[in-house]
Amino acid sequence: MQGDTIALYRPVGPNELARLRENAFKRWPPRLPEQPIFYPVTNERYAAEIAERWNVKDSGYGAVTRFEVDAQFMARYPIQKVGGAHHTEWWVPAEELEALNDRIVGVIEIVREFRAE
Template identity: 55%
Template sequence: MPKSDRQTITLFRPTGPKELALIKQSGDREFPPRLPEQPIFYPVLNEEYAAQIARNWNAASIDTGYIGYVTRFQVRAEFLSRYSVKTVGGSIHQEYWIPAEDLPEFNCNIVGLIEVISEFRQSPT
């Protein structure tokens, strides 16, 4: 179950430097629109899962310059209640599937700032 103070739920998002730059441009307040090949936005429910993705996918890719980040942010629980939690592997692999067209409303329901809580770097192989 997501960590919650009853009004907000803490979520995490693994990201690369390009997406992080767009988050910074928003004043750390919103995620950028999805690209046409990205019909769903996937925030995850725990830091461990986000770190796995940031370390094993983002930081392992030439496209990201071998850098991955984990962001943490709060979203209003009332807004998230319309979506179900999806488990996509082991018990820690839980995420929300937010349709790209709902991302502007999702962003409006972020409480506070999106913060970077960890960074992963790998050397090209």
């Protein structure tokens, strides 16, 4: 792939992680009907907060994933600030997730994990 890439982060619970494994950590699974937006975040700190506070609370496990996407493709999505200064994310419509998947460079990697104590 030509051009620069940008790092995206996404907190996941065990169910989404299992679906990532099924896709060999190369593609995000389709969104559910009640999930019209795919929300990757811009930084590991924010992703870790979500994984630790919400995924662990809901399921006992949360992970932070990191993946590289073609920067020119991501430029079409404005970064949304949804809270504190580092609470920033992209809003990718579910119907555009396959296009994003096609522009992932490399694999989706787990960079942090959290478990209930």
